[in-house]
Amino acid sequence: MNETRGSGQGVVALIHYTAPPTVGGVETVVARQARYLAEAGYRVRVIAGQVEMEAPGVEAIQIPPMYGGHGAIVDLQKVLATGHLPPEFKAWREQLRAALSEALRGADVAILHNVCTLDKNLALSAALYDLVCQEPRRWIGWHHDAVILRAEAPRFPGEPWDLLFRPWPVIHVTVSEARRQALATAWGIPPEQIHVIPNGVDPRDFFRWTPLTRSLVEQLGLMEADVMLLTPVRITRRKNLETAIAVVKALREKTRWDARLVITGPPGPHSPANRAYLEELRRLRAVWGLENAVHFLYEFVGEGLPEESVADFYTLADAVLLTSREEGFGLPVLEAGLARLPVFAYALPPLEELGGADVFLFPETEGPEALAAAIAHFLETDPIARLRRRVRQKFTWPALIQNQVIPLIEGRVGNLPARF
Template identity: 45%
Template sequence: MKQTIAILHYTGPPTIGGVEATIGAHARVLAAHGHAVRIITGQSSLAQPGVAELTHPGLRSRGERVEQVARELAAGIVGPRFAALVAELAEWLAGALAGADLAIVHNLLTLHKNLAFSAALQQLLAAGRAPRLLAWCHDFAWRDPLYAAELHPGAPWDLLRTAWPGAHYVAVSADRRATLASLLGIAADQIAVVPPGVDLAALLKLAPATVALCEQLGLLPADPLLLLPARITRRKNIELAIAVVGELRRLGLAPKLVVTGPPGPHNPANAAYLAQLLDLRERSGARTAVVFLHQQYTDELGQPRPLGDAMLADLYHLADGLLFPSAYEGFGMPLIEAGLAGIPIFCSDIAPFREIAGDAALYFGLAEPPATIAERIATTLRADARATLRRRVRLSYTWEAIYRHAVVPLLADPR
C-alpha cells in the first residue's frame, strides 16, 4: 500500500552529512516506489520529483533563536524562550504532518541539537496529533562524553533517554542497537536494525542504460555475476559455461552469466550453434541464469543494440568474475580487461591464456566435468574475503536492497 511518509531532521540534502545523505536516499527510493514523501526540516533543497519539502528555521540546529535556547538549556535553564519555541514548532509541525501515514524521524529522539524540536514532536505524539513514528537513531547524546556538560536530569533532556510510547526505534547497526537498548532500558529485539546504504550507480559511475539493463535482467542480486564477453561462435565453447552455471545452481548459488555478443556474422552455422545453446540452457537448469544480451538488449523494433565500450566497462565493474572457456584463441583480450577491472578470472587452460594471466587465473581443462569446475569456482569465490564483501555490498547494501529487505517490513508493520 502506498503511503504518505514524512521524513524529519534538522536539515536535509544538500547539507553534507551521513544523516542528510540517508534522508536523500530514502526520499528517492520511497518516491520511486510510489510513496508520497515530505521532507520536514529547517533547511532542505533536494528537488526530487515526488518529494515535497517543508521548512521552518526553528527546526534547524543552528540559527540565533535556536542557539540562544540551546545555550540556556546547556546551563540547565528551561525558560520561556524554550517554551515559546516548543509551542510554535508544535503548531507548525501539526500542519506539516497532517495527512501523513508515517513519520521517519532522524536523531530527534536521542540527540540534543534542537530539544525544542524534539519536545514539540513528543507533545504531538502524546496528544495523538502525529502519525506512526519510526525513530531512526544514529547518535546518542547521553552516551557521548563530549555532550555530558550540556545535559541535565529531568525534562526536556530525559526525552533523549526514555522510550517514547508509540514510537518504534531503528538503529543503524547491531552495535548501535545494543547501546540504544541499554540507554532506553528496553529489549534489543524491540529495535530494528536498518543500515545506511550505497548508491551503486553513482559510486561505480554506471551509465543510466546499464542501470536500466541491470533492473530489467535482475543482475544485481546474482551470486555470483559472471561475464562472458564474446560473440557466439563454437570456439568460444559457451556450452561449457552454460553447464557450469547449471552446476553452480545445483550448489545452491544464484548465478547469472551474461554473454555479451551476438552470433558471429561470418559463419551461417553460428545460428544453429545458438539454437543448441538455447536448448542446452533449458536442459541444464540454467534457463533464467544465462543471459544472451543480443536477445535482451534490443531497440523498440526488437533489434539488438550495440553494446558499446562504456556498458561493457560497467559490466566488468559489476561482475564477480570472468568465465571464459574458449577451446582455442590467438590471444584473449577479456583476460586483459578482467585483470584491469580486478575481478577473478576463470578460464580454460590454453597457452594464450597462460601467457596473459600466469598464475593469476583459475584454469580448468576442456574435458574437466562442469560440476568440478563449478565447485572450484565456488570455492575460490568463498575464499576471497574482498570478493565476498563486494558481493555482499551489491546484494545487501544498496539503497534499493535495503528498502526491499528492511524498510518495507517497517512500512507495513513496525512491530
C-alpha cells in the same frame, strides 16, 4: 487522507535537521530512503531545516528553524547548553509544532532521524515529542547517534533536556547490533524493542552506472543474485558458450546459489551461422531451465552493449568466465585485472601469456563441473569475494528497503487510516 492505504501507496515523511544538498552521513541515508521508497510506490515528504531535493515521488518541505544553525535556534541552544530554559523556548516549541503538524498533514508514518536522541535542536525535539504523544503508532525513531551514549554529555533535570535520555513511545530503529545493545542498556528496555536496520550502499551511484546499465540490472534482477559470472564476448561458436552455460548449471546444482551468467556481446557480425548458434544456446538454456539465470544482453540492447556499460558489469560481477576454445589475445583478462576480478578460463596460450599464475586456468579436457567447483571454492574461501557478495545481498539500499524498511512500515501502520 482518511482511507486505509495499501502497500506502497501511502505517504511517508522523513524528518531530519537537514537534507541534501547538505552533505552528511544521515543526509545521505535520508536521500536513499526517499529515493527507494518513492520507487516502491510511496509518496515521500522530506521535511528538514535545509532541503532541496528533486526526484519523482519526493516532495521537499523546508522549515528553516529545524536547522540547528538557524540564527534564533543557535541563540536558544547556547542558553539551553547552560542548563537554563530561555523564556522564548515555549514559543519556538509551539511554532515548530504547528509547522510540523501542517507539513505532516495527510501522511501515514513519519521517520525521525536522530531528532529523538541528539541535542542539535531541543526546540525541534520537544515539538516532535508533543506530536509523537498524540499518535505513537505512526512514528519511527531512527537512531544513528545518541547523547545518552556519550559520557561527556551534560545532563540537566527536566524538559527539554531529559527528552533525549529516555525512550520515546515510537518504533525504535538503530543501525547496528552494538548500538542496539548500548541503547537498550542505557534506556533500561529489552533489546528486542529496538529494530536493527543497517545503513547501505547504492551501487548505481557508487559505481556511476549508465542509465542503460541501471535498466538492465533492474530488469534482470541481478542485485538479487547470489553470484554473477561475466562472459564479456561476442556470440560465436569458438567462444564455446554452451560450456559457460553448463558451468552455471553445475554451480547452481552444487551450491544452490542463485548463480547467473551474463554474456555481454551480440552474435558475431561476419557470419549468419552466429545467429543460428545463438538459437542453439537459447534452446539449451530452455532445456536446462536456465531462462532466469543465463542472460544474453543482446536480447535487450540489440547490436551491442556500449563500452561504458560493459565496464559497469565488471563492477557487479563476482568473476569472469572464459570458455573459449580459441583466442588470439584475451582482452577480458586485462579488464578483469583492472576490475580486481578472478578469471576462470581454459588454458589457451594467449591467456596463459597474459594472466600467468594469476588466473585460474584449466586443461581443455576438464568439464564444466571442475570449473564450477573451482569457482565455488574461491567464492566461499576468498574474504574479499565473501564480503563483496554479502554487501550486495544484504547491504544495498534496494535490498534494505524491500526486505526491512517496507515490512517495518507496513507491519506497523499498514491498516491505520492517515490522521496526521
